[in-house]
Amino acid sequence: MGLDSMLRGTMRINERGHLEIGGCDCVELAKEFGTPLYVFDxxxxxxxxxxxxxxxxxxxxxxxxxxxxxxxxxxxxxxxxxxxxxxxxxxxxxxxxxxxxxxxxxxxxxxxxxxxxxxxxxxxxxxxxxxxxxxxxxxxxxxxxxxxxxxxxxxxxxxxxxxxxxxxxxxxxxxxxxxxxxxxxxxxxxxxxxxxxxxxxxxxxxxxxxxxxxxxxxxxxxxxxxxxxxxxxxxxxxxxxxxxxxxxxxxxxxxxxxxxxxxxxxxxxxxxxxxxxxxxxxxxxxxxxxxxxxxxxxSIVGEAGTTLYTIGVVKEIPKVRTYVSVDGGMSDNPRPALYGARYFAVVANKASQTPNKIVTVAGKHCESDILIRDIALADPEPGDILAVFTTGAYHYSMASNYNRFPRPAVVFVRDGKAKLVVRRETYDDLLRCDQLVD
Missing domain, CATH: 3.20.20.10 (Alanine racemase)
Structure with a gap:
């Protein structure tokens, strides 16, 4: 059991070997809207x-x-x-x-x-x-x-x-x-x-x-x-x-x-x-x-949601573990830290390649910010796009500004078109309720 069992709805591996949802190439979605990005089928x-x-x-x-x-x-x-x-x-x-x-x-x-x-x-x-x-x-x-x-x-x-x-x-x-x-x-x-x-x-x-x-x-x-x-x-x-x-x-x-x-x-x-x-x-x-x-x-939105991240660092500790760090984590998905929730992922731009390396996917926050432990990925490298499946429920709704992270954008994808339904927060948004006190 692996990737094939996780493909739902309009998900497929396209001719470029990339993960595609709703007719939209996930690599192109990441380029257009940035990461982390919540993608809904x-x-x-x-x-x-x-x-x-x-x-x-x-x-x-x-x-x-x-x-x-x-x-x-x-x-x-x-x-x-x-x-x-x-x-x-x-x-x-x-x-x-x-x-x-x-x-x-x-x-x-x-x-x-x-x-x-x-x-x-x-x-x-x-x-x-x-x-x-x-x-x-x-x-x-x-x-x-x-x-x-x-x-x-x-x-x-x-x-x-x-x-x-x-x-x-x-x-x-x-x-x-x-x-x-x-x-x-x-x-x-x-x-x-x-x-x-x-x-x-x-x-x-x-x-x-x-x-x-x-x-x-x-x-x-x-x-x-x-x-x-x-x-x-x-x-x-x-x-x-x-x-x-x-x-x-x-x-x-x-x-x-x-x-x-x-x-x-x-x-x-x-x-x-x-x-x-x-x-x-x-x-x-x-x-x-x-x-x-x-x-x-x-059961309506869970499997319809996928989160895209950009891989930033691959850190190998010989004979111990390889950490793959992404540009999000606990602020967009607190469930692993809260519930010990488990997830499956694929390198979206290498979705047709055989997963050949056991790694642990880490977020950018504190020591408990581990998204996925011991998962096989296809030769993860900095700049790759990681797609984490089944993130449609209790992810956007539980997202936070922990470490002053702006919350991700949300897109609905269908028939090859992506609709921005929640824009990405900016740093200015982080300050919109702050008050300077003399």
């Missing part, structure tokens, strides 16, 4: 959106909603693309909501998340009549009801529940277990108290329940357990209060391929499985099929 993003929608249409007879998780990657252009494809949008901050609204994304197709939504964020959600606020705690129920009352509005809500399900993924990106900052716990009775509270508030309209069990998940089985838990809770609520769940949102979490040996489920297999389990639970407990929503982010 627009057609692959659109294809993934359509695969989700088609899978639901084939497997679920009731209403379904595919809500793109904006936290993975959100820009004005991405909002427009998501709208074009008819998806809903999941935002998790005032900034993400502002971006969506500036892009003219329909507010009625927006979900808002967050374990602590500020007063201003909740006011903006109500003022703009967004589709759903996913409420995370008791205090938020009261604040949101008060804000809605002050605007003479009724806010439609879901309650985020913690089903006590642990997905087998990195401990930092598990969210469905008991010990988590998110949501109302089912096991300790707090979730039921939240339902009663929500039903008593005049300016809130409870529609149903939400859960999210984690990210970068390869095993679908935990979703079955979560679905059974959610329906069991919904049945108890119906029995005790008469409220029948109308909507069920199962969050996101489907994993993607970062290295050749990764083997995530397909979008189609994932959707088919959760639809079957929802139908089974609904039938068993006598529920009409709820409106079913999921919130994929990584």
């Amino acid at each position: 627009e057609l692959l993003i659109r294809e993934n959106c359509r695969r989700y929608k088609k899978a639901f249409a084939q497997n679920y007879p009731a209403e379904s909603r595919v809500c793109y998780a904006g936290k993975a990657f959100l820009t004005l252009a991405m909002c427009r693309l998501v709208d074009d494809e008819g998806l809903w949008l999941d935002v998790a901050s005032g900034g993400e909501l502002f971006t969506a609204l500036q892009a003219k994304f329909p507010p009625e197709r927006i979900y808002m998340h967050g374990n602590f939504k500020t007063e201003d964020e909740l006011k903006a959600a109500v003022r703009n009549k967004i589709g759903r606020v996913v409420v995370d705690c008791m205090e938020e129920l009261e604040r949101l009801d008060s804000i809605a009352a002050s605007q003479n509005a009724v806010a439609e809500i879901l309650l985020r529940l913690t089903p006590g399900v642990e997905a087998h993924t990195h401990e930092y990106i598990r969210t469905g277990q008991i010990d988590t900052k998110f949501g109302f716990h089912i096991e300790n009775g707090v979730a039921f108290e939240a339902v009663k509270k929500a039903l008593s508030l005049k300016n809130l309209k409870l529609r149903g329940f939400h859960c999210h069990i984690g990210s970068q998940i390869f095993e679908i089985e935990p979703y079955r357990i979560a679905i059974e838990q959610m329906f069991s809770f919904a049945a108890m609520v119906r029995s005790e209060t008469g409220f029948a769940m109308q909507e069920l949102n199962l969050g996101g979490g489907l994993g993607v391929r970062y290295v050749p040996e990764d083997d995530p489920p397909s979008i189609e297999a994932f959707v088919a499985a959760i639809c079957d389990w929802v139908k089974e639970s609904a039938s068993l407990l006598g529920f009409e099929l709820p409106s079913l929503a999921i919130e994929p982010g990584r």
